[in-house]
Amino acid sequence: MRLSIPRIVFLFMLVVAGASQLPEDAWPSSESLLVSNADTAPTRHRVKLVVLLIFDQMRGDYLDRWQPLFAENGFRRLLRNGLWYTHCHYPYATTSTGPGHASLLSGTSPAKHGVINNEWYDRHAGAEVYCAGMNRYHTVPLNTQKGKYSGTPERCLSENVADILKATTAGKGKVLAVSLKDRSAIFPAGRSPDGAYWFTGQFVTSTYYRDTLPRWVTDFNRSGIVDRWFDKTWLRLRDDLDYAKYSGPDDGPGEGTGRKQGICFPHPINGGLNQPGPAYYEALANSPFGNDLLLEFAKAGLIAEGLGQDEIPDLLSISFASNDLIGHTWGPDSQEVLDTTLRSDLNVADLLRFLDMHIGRNQYAVVLTADHGICPNPEVSAKEGKDARRIDDKQLIAAAEAFLQQEFSSSTDPGKEDTPTKPQRWIEASSPPYVYLNLTLLEAKKLDPASVAERLASWFRTQPGMLRVYTRKQLLTGLTQPDNLDRKVLASFYPERSGDLYLLLKPYYLLGSYLSGTSHGTPHPYDTHVPLLIFGPGIVGEQRDDPVTPLHATPIVADFLHLPPPRDCEYTLPPGWPRKPWRKP
Secondary structure, eight states: OOOOHHHHHHHHHHHHHHHTTSOGGGSOGGGOSSOOGGGGOOOOSOOSEEEEEEETTOOTTHHHHTGGGSOTTTHHHHHHHSEEESSBBOSSSOOOHHHHHHHHTTOOOHHHHOOOSSEEEETTTTEEEETTEETTOOEESTTOSOSSOEEOSTTOOSOOHHHHHHHHTTTOSOEEEEESSHHHHHHHHOSSOSEEEEESSSEEEETTTOSSOOHHHHHHHHTTGGGTTTTEEEOOSOTTSOHHHHSOOTTOTTOOOTTTTOSSSSEEESTTOSSOSHHHHHHHHTSTHHHHHHHHHHHHHHHHHTTTOSSSOEEEEEEEOHHHHHHHHHOTTSHHHHHHHHHHHHHHHHHHHHHHHHTOTTSEEEEEEOSOOOOOOHHHHHHTTOOOEEEOHHHHHHHHHHHHHHHTTTOOOSSOOOOSSSOOOSEEEEETTEEEEOHHHHHHTTOOHHHHHHHHHHHHTTSTTEEEEEEHHHHHHOOSSOOHHHHHHHHTOOTTTOOSEEEEEOTTEEESSOSSSOOOOSSSHHHHBOOEEEESTTOOOEEEOOOBOGGGHHHHHHHHTTOOOOTTOOOOSOTTOOSOOOOOO
16 A cells, blocks of 8 residues: 555654653663763764754753762763753843844844834834734634744844855755744845744744645644643653752742643643643643644654755754743742753653664754743742842833923923823833834923933933933944943843833843743843754763853854854854864865
8 A cells, every 4th residue: 555645744743742752771872861871972074963952941040959860871971971061151131032043053142133122112103012923924724723933934133043154055954943933944044045934832833934734733733742631630741759859849930720730749641621622732731741842843843844854954943931931930949940941851851762763873963951041930039038029010111201391391392282181192112122212202291211211211210120221322322341141231221212211120020911920031140041962963060160151053054064154153163162173164
């Protein structure tokens, strides 16, 4: 009987899924997961595949803090046989998902690539815009994603390694990027990938890339895998482990409840539904099983797209987003984050085993990092005696508006006066950390925007929790003797998109309207510190404390692929790079 290509792919997935459940001693010795000299055999040949492995919100201390708890063949295999940079920090201030993913393969900061946050206010459009979407595109398949925008990388203004790979191989080098989040798949993929896919209840793409899904994605969506975890319960992975010893209590201060999942274990994975639907898919993503789903999808994509199967190198980006959603809900000191990290360790072991089988040892390289860290729940920090609290951003901006109304109420307007029914607002928009003044109103009242911004900045500096306030004029003209914080804020400033003031809160203060959980987006160490692990041919296991940034991933990935770095890349290969840098003959 002749099998169709989709059926062959599906059967192959079943074989792989079954093989991944085999006990360790069932594997041939040459493919054993145990650490061996084969992992570190030096070689100069070009790898067939580079995997950029991003764990969204994995803070840099997790791997060290929980290293004794990991299995032998996941994180430990990378730590033991890879190059581990323990002092890796982002060089810019606005540490959020969009800027992180836009920076990792472009090698530059928001000041150049222009992705200043997940969203920002666009004065020309008179509305907030999304970093990885435009309204001229729609989701494929249709009507599967809420919201105005659908995916595109066009707001990122810098080329990346994926673009260089496509250009130098006449499109023959394959690029595939997957995540549960659209922006996390879109930015690493560059402008012309073979596929960029994300999850909305099924895996989708946008009309920027293609008008229909490839058959393998359609088959995966129809396979029922996504509903595998419906009405399951998220239990702790290890019954033998004292979770409170390594993290915190199960009902830690400030923890949230997720998608009807509750504060404490066990957590239901149904979203409160009787059958799979949108609320279930949100609960699935907000559990470690979202990572399991993404890994299955990535493996199916690798096989279907034929990655690593010829002498032209390919690039695969996998961004695990569930770590971030869980961290936002329960916080970095929660048992949920510990459990998710332990399960992420198993995901890494599964992926490495799969790559060993289908690409071959010494034929691939893995670069592991994160897009940002995470702030502790303010309640946890306060309990530890730190100065910490939540600041309601809406209340803060309302108070700032009232201040401006009072401060400049005597200013004359040669045009139409404000009316009680429709007062003109002095603050046109707030998109933290930026505040945008109403320039039209200031012009009408013949007020200098820089002077008004400085007056407002002086007021903001008197507010609780405020560490520094930067004005547009300061950031445009430069700062006198800038320190590390100043330089990081400057690296996040893109004049055409940034606002008139940049608000920076004190460490452990959280700006937002949520009453539980936590967030990120500051230049403080808990937000900037992430892991950087490099694993592949020619790499010998070593732990280094040289100061590096995650943007060093750009020249590293380029070197593995024998490519020049992108034009805006600001970094060279990091200290201690054991491979002789590749040079074009």
